[in-house]
Amino acid sequence: MKRLTFLSLAAWIAFGFSCFYWIQIYLAGSIWWVFLGLLLLVTLLSMTLGSTSVRNMFSLPGLVFPASGVVRILSASGYFLSSMAGLIKALSLLGLRDNSFLIIPVLAIAFVFAGVAVDVFQITD
Numbered sequence: 001m002k003r004l005t006f007l008s009l010a011a012w013i014a015f016g017f018s019c020f021y022w023i024q025i026y027l028a029g030s031i032w033w034v035f036l037g038l039l040l041l042v043t044l045l046s047m048t049l050g051s052t053s054v055r056n057m058f059s060l061p062g063l064v065f066p067a068s069g070v071v072r073i074l075s076a077s078g079y080f081l082s083s084m085a086g087l088i089k090a091l092s093l094l095g096l097r098d099n100s101f102l103i104i105p106v107l108a109i110a111f112v113f114a115g116v117a118v119d120v121f122q123i124t125d
Contacts (some may be wrong), residue, residue: 039078053088
């Protein structure tokens, strides 16, 4: 069984915020929920199976254009942006009068989520 480390725990927390934002844009009636859902599916596969397996799924023999690299970059970007948007949306639902004291913690969490997004899609060969 894989050991639970800080980055894997942060990856699952970021994935939870991403799913929260995905549900929010679905309920808002935006068509972007389809695109984000596909990116989150690739993220989930990368978190459970590993980034190397996901790379092998999207690599097509004889194709000069690296499709797996584009899919990984899009998924990592969507994962990071949707997790940050979900975090900010969740914080706005708290109903606090003044959110200015949350700037430093949100910036620190942004650095952690960015590191997690890079780590989830890092190829280890």
